[in-house]
Amino acid sequence: MRVDDFDFDLPEASIALRPARPRDSARLLHVDASGALADKAVLDLPDLLRAGDLLVFNDTRVIPAALTGTRAARAVGGGGAVSAEINLHKRIGADRWRAFVRPAKRLKIGDVIEFGAFSAEVVEKAEGGDTLLAFDKSGAALDEAIAATGVPPLPPYIARKREVDAADIEDYQTLFAREDGSVAAPTAGLHFTERLFAALAARGVERCDVTLHVGAGTFLPVKADDTDDHLMHGEWCTISQASADAINAAKAEGRRVIAVGTTALRTLESLAPEVGRIEAGSRDTEIFITPGYEFRITDALLTNFHLPRSTLFMLVSALAGLETMQRAYAHAIADGYRFYSYGDTSLLERAR
Template identity: 55%
Template sequence: MSLLASDFDFHLPPERIAHVPARPRESARLLDVGPDRVADRIVAALPSLLRAGDLVVANDTRVIPAQLTGFRGDARIGITLDRILADGSWHVLVRNARRLHDGDMLRFPGSTMTAEVVSREEGGAAVLRFSEDAGFDRFLREVGRLALPPYIERPDGPTADDTSDYQTVFAQADGAVAAPTAGLHFTPSLLAETQAAGIGHLTVTLHVGAGTFLPMREDAVSAHRMHAERGIVSADAAAAINAARARGGRIVAVGTTSLRLLESAVDADGQVQPFDGETSLFIKPGHRFRTADLLLTNFHLPRSTLFMLVCAFAGRRTMLDAYAHAVATGYRFYSYGDACLLQHDPAAS
């Protein structure tokens, strides 16, 4: 039976969408979901829900100010950086892409930086080559803005609070367009509590691209193609994950990004291997998970690839029922919202 995006639809009242995070971060609500339970908790309770010997795996990507405004002559061009390519050029998403042609030069007010249009792609994407490499980070800090998700209302653009709110405590490696939002719930004190309980943690890197904001355009799930994202699993991280599993510890993926990367790096025998490259893995019902036992994740959009991923992990019916409970009991959705702790259900794969 072919999967349809409409199979993963649910009603979400607009007032359930969070526009600011919980303060403190670990005070956010946490829906504890298993095949036979749905329990209301808070993120601060996470250490008591895990066991000594478990290993928390989080994404240490750092969000860059990826939203740019360029000009070709008088034509205003909205640009969202997606990912850097092997030759140093950038894959980007472009508003008003029809106004661009190969070889066009773009300028950016307030900067000497320019960008050449190397090529255009279908669906409003392009490849740009910027004129300077050495000053690129400074250019982004001076000219770029955070590319906040469209459902977070910011009529005047991102605020000063967003600069810190939209960055996780794990953030180290520059390169993400969007935050790995499950990590937003962690604080140094929560990490210290998990460590005191005998729960380990480590990080991997998946640079979340602009494609995460794109909706599915077709109802047939098989027609959707995921945007590639760059990921890194170090040899030390792979070895630690495999060792934790061998000792009987559970792997707790923090966010769908961490889980996608682990599933991209695992071999047929269930051993996580070092990984350094791009992944466009589309996890949907039918996927056989080989890495994580638990998934900490935020609440996702209807008909989205991320909601399909959690349905693949924990079961479609389980997740539809859990989301209905969350809506009815006032949970806050999306990037700045509350969280779920999902138990993998092998019967769902």
């Protein structure tokens, strides 16, 4: 499909720079299976779900993966000191990370970037600033150094407008985050609070967890003209046997499986060998879901509002229908919904 089919105009004023407070006070646009739209609030979610529905959460935890370092002036070959912005996006080994680096053009293979208490050597460079870094610390020692030095890796559309501050450390983490490894939050989960969980439990809604460590590639624009030419960045995901059993039981009993966020959805679909059945296990996934995809597990999706021309807008269009999502987004923009990571959310039922 043409990437232009997924474009739309979004006013700058629609982009949320801070989350709703409290978290569960955000708005929610309900798009049912027929395509009908209804303006709701996150606290209305229990009333929109059924007893026996299974919510699937991504329990990944965001690490402080945004680093600022300095490449010293070169003694040979010229070149002054360079300040480098590093966004880690995928761990390759105990001492190695792939990262998006700026300014990548001013760094060469073999350059060393200093971060104060630790450093990293540029080992490999690829397109778009994607760089392989080898650190002088490894394992837990590297994790501790990154935690002491880094800050939450806010999406570019927020980071361009304001600095990261202390509030983001809590705001950009779900209450149920458990497994360290993401460099971006599974943002649909940011709306959940203890009182919302209590209301869902009282409704008879069930829950389970999966894990997908979100990479910074989720923020990359689609530069190809056709979706067939776009390459996804791989992300690691896993489903436990307990969660697989809960999901398979729900499908077998005709109960709905509802992904909380596109990362939970991508995990479900990546580990399902056939319609209606999922398998426990772990893998790297590069799944790219566009209209025409046959969903194997997901019946509905809770998700925030996404960027124009993005793989995530393509995904929601595959679930609910492109024309329905174009209409839903036009309504959301006109009605003042807040977009992106810190914005409002939507409940999308799979189109009939």
